Amino acid sequence: MPAGVRLVQKVSSTRVFARIAPHVVPAMDRAVHRLTRGRVLLSAQMLPGVVLTVPGARSGQPRTTPLACMPQPGEGGKDGWILVGSNFGRPGHPAWTANLLAHPEAAVINWKGRDIPVRARLLSGEERAGVWEAALRFWPPYAAYQARIDREIRLFRLDPLEGCDGPV
Incomplete structure (x- = not known):
């Protein structure tokens, strides 16, 4: 693993990063994504990333959030993505997870x-446990995030709707 990646993982595991990053990283990602017409997602230089748009759980208004993701193989050649609701190890679930729970087929x-x-499908049980282990190998700071909080970090699998292609 390159030294730069290890450094970013170490920094992103800290409480200071958890306080600052939620305000800075998504704003930078949104701006760069918009300026490049969807071609560049700044945080995706370190981890694969998507920009999720889903209606708000209460408002029904479209909510757009840049997120790290884990591209995943699927059944029958249909690939998908895993989203980790870590919220940088902060106490509450991130709002986008409530939006996916309320509108799983409108994302x-x-x-x-x-x-x-x-x-979107919230993972649970053995399936969640297996994906969580993969997530920890993918981005080890998730373990530090989970250790700081009492809630279980939500994991979602996103699969393309019929007639749509998955990751390429």
Whole structure:
């Protein structure tokens, strides 16, 4: 693993990062994504990323959030994505997770400049446990995030709706 990645992982595991990052990282991602017409997501230089748009749980208004993701193989050649509701190790669940719970079939992700309608599914039980282990290998700071909080970090699998392609 390159030294730069290890440094970013170490820094992102800190409480200071958890206080600052939620205000800075998404704003920078949104601005760069908009300026490049969906071609560049700044945080995706370190981790794969999507821009999730889903109606708000209460308002019903479209809510757009840049997020790290884990591209995942699916059944029958249909690939998908895993989203981790870590909220940088802060106490509450991130708002986008409530939005996906309220509107699991109304989500759209922008993946590498393409808009893809998806269906979201909250993972639980053995399936969640297996994906959580993969998430810890993928981005070890998730363990520090979970250790700081009492809630279980939500994991979602997003699958393309019929007729839509998954990750390429």
